[in-house]
Amino acid sequence: MIHTESEEYRMSDSAGWVRVARAADVPAGEMLGVEAGGRQIAVFHLEDGTWAAIDNVCTHAEAALTDGYLDGDVIECPLHAGRFEVRTGKAISPPVDIDLRTYPVRLEGADVLLRVEG
Numbered sequence: 001m002i003h004t005e006s007e008e009y010r011m012s013d014s015a016g017w018v019r020v021a022r023a024a025d026v027p028a029g030e031m032l033g034v035e036a037g038g039r040q041i042a043v044f045h046l047e048d049g050t051w052a053a054i055d056n057v058c059t060h061a062e063a064a065l066t067d068g069y070l071d072g073d074v075i076e077c078p079l080h081a082g083r084f085e086v087r088t089g090k091a092i093s094p095p096v097d098i099d100l101r102t103y104p105v106r107l108e109g110a111d112v113l114l115r116v117e118g
């Protein structure tokens with residue numbers, strides 16, 4: 001079976017890991033919104049070289065967090081400036097008070113993978 005590149009990046013293995021991006025597409029200090037497992041997910045490549053992933057939809061309303069502002073390991077929502085800790089998904093300043101789901105991230109070669117199941 002032949003897959004296009006975009007299809008390939010949505011394939012998951014039996015453990016639920018899904019390729020979502022090339023690591024080179026997300027430099028340190030940057031973030032990327034992806035879709036995996038039917039969810040909108042924000043992937044972060046933090047300044048210290050580590051990676052994190054959380055739901056990309058703010059728990060206060062419907063804003064995409066990747067349209068907001070990344071400050072170290074904190075993301076600020078573009079709509080009402082609620083803030084979340086991207087490593088834990090924890091809501092840390094009003095008006096947000098519901099945490100975000102987090103996802104395991106790993107690199108495989110040049111690719112970034114998320115585990116979206118289980």
Ligand code: FES
Pocket residue numbers: 058059060061062063077078079080081082095096
């Ligand atoms: S929608 Fe994110 S703080 Fe209101």
